[in-house]
Amino acid sequence: MTKITKENVVCHVCRKEYEALMIYSWNSTLSGMEIPEKPSCPHCGAMYKRKITPSIGTAKDILMKMLTNADEASEDLVKYSTEISDLKRWEEVMKNMDYKAWENNNNKKKEMVNIKEIVLRKELKDLKDKEEIDAMIDRLIDITKEKINKKNKYE
Numbered sequence: 001m002t003k004i005t006k007e008n009v010v011c012h013v014c015r016k017e018y019e020a021l022m023i024y025s026w027n028s029t030l031s032g033m034e035i036p037e038k039p040s041c042p043h044c045g046a047m048y049k050r051k052i053t054p055s056i057g058t059a060k061d062i063l064m065k066m067l068t069n070a071d072e073a074s075e076d077l078v079k080y081s082t083e084i085s086d087l088k089r090w091e092e093v094m095k096n097m098d099y100k101a102w103e104n105n106n107n108k109k110k111e112m113v114n115i116k117e118i119v120l121r122k123e124l125k126d127l128k129d130k131e132e133i134d135a136m137i138d139r140l141i142d143i144t145k146e147k148i149n150k151k152n153k154y155e
Protein backbone atom coordinates (compact mmCIF):
# COMPACT_ATOMS: atom_id res chain seq x y z
CA MET A 1 0.00 0.00 0.00
CA THR A 2 1.29 3.40 -0.90
CA LYS A 3 0.19 6.84 0.14
CA ILE A 4 1.46 9.97 -1.51
CA THR A 5 0.90 13.36 0.02
CA LYS A 6 2.05 16.88 -0.69
CA GLU A 7 3.65 18.45 2.34
CA ASN A 8 5.45 21.64 3.19
CA VAL A 9 8.81 20.80 4.62
CA VAL A 10 11.74 22.87 5.79
CA CYS A 11 15.18 22.12 4.39
CA HIS A 12 17.61 21.15 7.15
CA VAL A 13 20.52 22.76 5.32
CA CYS A 14 19.29 26.09 3.93
CA ARG A 15 16.18 26.38 6.15
CA LYS A 16 13.92 27.32 3.22
CA GLU A 17 10.47 25.87 2.94
CA TYR A 18 9.39 23.86 -0.06
CA GLU A 19 6.58 21.59 -1.16
CA ALA A 20 7.53 17.95 -1.41
CA LEU A 21 5.81 14.78 -2.49
CA MET A 22 6.08 12.48 0.45
CA ILE A 23 5.76 8.79 -0.19
CA TYR A 24 4.65 6.46 2.53
CA SER A 25 4.78 2.94 1.33
CA TRP A 26 4.20 -0.40 2.90
CA ASN A 27 5.99 -3.07 0.90
CA SER A 28 4.74 -2.40 -2.59
CA THR A 29 6.26 -1.25 -5.84
CA LEU A 30 5.34 2.05 -7.38
CA SER A 31 4.93 0.56 -10.82
CA GLY A 32 4.40 2.98 -13.65
CA MET A 33 4.65 6.05 -11.46
CA GLU A 34 7.29 8.67 -11.98
CA ILE A 35 8.00 9.81 -8.49
CA PRO A 36 11.37 10.71 -7.06
CA GLU A 37 12.59 8.28 -4.46
CA LYS A 38 13.31 10.93 -1.91
CA PRO A 39 12.37 14.60 -2.02
CA SER A 40 15.20 17.06 -2.21
CA CYS A 41 15.39 20.79 -1.68
CA PRO A 42 14.85 22.83 -4.88
CA HIS A 43 16.99 25.64 -3.45
CA CYS A 44 20.15 23.82 -2.44
CA GLY A 45 19.62 20.20 -3.46
CA ALA A 46 19.87 18.68 0.02
CA MET A 47 17.96 15.46 0.58
CA TYR A 48 14.99 15.63 2.87
CA LYS A 49 15.56 14.09 6.29
CA ARG A 50 12.82 13.06 8.64
CA LYS A 51 13.12 14.30 12.19
CA ILE A 52 13.30 11.81 15.02
CA THR A 53 11.99 12.98 18.36
CA PRO A 54 14.18 12.00 21.28
CA SER A 55 12.74 9.14 23.28
CA ILE A 56 13.82 7.98 26.73
CA GLY A 57 14.55 4.48 25.41
CA THR A 58 16.86 5.68 22.65
CA ALA A 59 18.52 8.16 25.02
CA LYS A 60 19.29 5.26 27.38
CA ASP A 61 20.91 3.33 24.53
CA ILE A 62 23.02 6.33 23.57
CA LEU A 63 24.10 6.92 27.17
CA MET A 64 25.17 3.29 27.52
CA LYS A 65 27.04 3.45 24.23
CA MET A 66 28.74 6.64 25.41
CA LEU A 67 30.49 4.50 28.05
CA THR A 68 31.42 1.61 25.80
CA ASN A 69 31.95 3.25 22.43
CA ALA A 70 31.60 7.04 22.33
CA ASP A 71 32.21 7.18 18.59
CA GLU A 72 29.32 4.84 17.91
CA ALA A 73 27.15 6.87 20.28
CA SER A 74 27.86 10.03 18.30
CA GLU A 75 27.17 8.23 15.02
CA ASP A 76 23.74 7.34 16.39
CA LEU A 77 23.12 10.96 17.32
CA VAL A 78 24.11 12.03 13.81
CA LYS A 79 21.54 9.59 12.45
CA TYR A 80 18.81 10.95 14.71
CA SER A 81 19.52 14.66 14.22
CA THR A 82 19.04 16.58 11.04
CA GLU A 83 20.55 19.76 12.37
CA ILE A 84 22.55 21.11 15.28
CA SER A 85 19.47 22.40 17.10
CA ASP A 86 18.06 18.86 17.32
CA LEU A 87 21.03 17.93 19.46
CA LYS A 88 19.89 20.29 22.16
CA ARG A 89 16.79 18.18 22.72
CA TRP A 90 18.80 14.96 22.92
CA GLU A 91 21.17 16.66 25.33
CA GLU A 92 18.27 17.62 27.60
CA VAL A 93 16.77 14.14 27.61
CA MET A 94 20.15 12.59 28.39
CA LYS A 95 21.05 15.07 31.11
CA ASN A 96 17.67 14.74 32.77
CA MET A 97 17.62 10.96 32.73
CA ASP A 98 15.78 9.60 35.77
CA TYR A 99 18.02 6.79 37.01
CA LYS A 100 15.62 5.81 39.76
CA ALA A 101 12.84 5.27 37.22
CA TRP A 102 15.29 3.37 35.01
CA GLU A 103 16.21 1.11 37.92
CA ASN A 104 12.56 0.51 38.78
CA ASN A 105 11.87 -0.32 35.17
CA ASN A 106 14.76 -2.82 35.14
CA ASN A 107 13.49 -4.42 38.34
CA LYS A 108 10.00 -4.76 36.93
CA LYS A 109 11.17 -6.52 33.79
CA LYS A 110 13.95 -8.43 35.49
CA GLU A 111 14.10 -11.47 33.27
CA MET A 112 14.17 -9.36 30.10
CA VAL A 113 17.02 -7.09 31.14
CA ASN A 114 20.55 -8.16 30.40
CA ILE A 115 23.33 -7.83 32.92
CA LYS A 116 25.21 -5.40 30.69
CA GLU A 117 22.39 -2.86 30.92
CA ILE A 118 22.35 -3.11 34.71
CA VAL A 119 26.12 -2.64 34.97
CA LEU A 120 26.11 0.32 32.60
CA ARG A 121 23.07 1.89 34.27
CA LYS A 122 24.84 1.74 37.63
CA GLU A 123 27.97 3.22 36.12
CA LEU A 124 25.97 6.08 34.61
CA LYS A 125 24.16 6.70 37.90
CA ASP A 126 27.53 6.79 39.64
CA LEU A 127 28.84 9.38 37.18
CA LYS A 128 25.67 11.40 37.74
CA ASP A 129 26.17 11.29 41.53
CA LYS A 130 29.77 12.43 41.10
CA GLU A 131 28.49 15.20 38.82
CA GLU A 132 30.72 14.01 36.01
CA ILE A 133 28.08 12.92 33.56
CA ASP A 134 27.13 16.34 32.17
CA ALA A 135 30.71 16.96 31.07
CA MET A 136 30.75 13.59 29.30
CA ILE A 137 27.49 14.37 27.54
CA ASP A 138 28.85 17.80 26.54
CA ARG A 139 31.88 16.14 25.00
CA LEU A 140 29.68 13.69 23.10
CA ILE A 141 27.51 16.53 21.82
CA ASP A 142 30.60 18.45 20.67
CA ILE A 143 31.93 15.50 18.68
CA THR A 144 28.50 15.02 17.13
CA LYS A 145 28.20 18.71 16.21
CA GLU A 146 31.42 18.49 14.24
CA LYS A 147 30.17 15.41 12.43
CA ILE A 148 26.84 17.02 11.54
CA ASN A 149 28.54 20.18 10.29
CA LYS A 150 30.83 18.15 8.07
CA LYS A 151 27.98 15.99 6.78
CA ASN A 152 25.63 18.87 6.00
CA LYS A 153 28.39 20.62 4.11
CA TYR A 154 28.90 17.75 1.68
CA GLU A 155 25.41 16.39 1.38
Ligand SMILES: [Zn+2]
Pocket residue numbers: 011012013014015016041042043044045046
Ligand atom coordinates in the same frame (compact mmCIF):
# COMPACT_ATOMS: atom_id res chain seq x y z
ZN1 LIG B 1 17.89 23.62 0.96
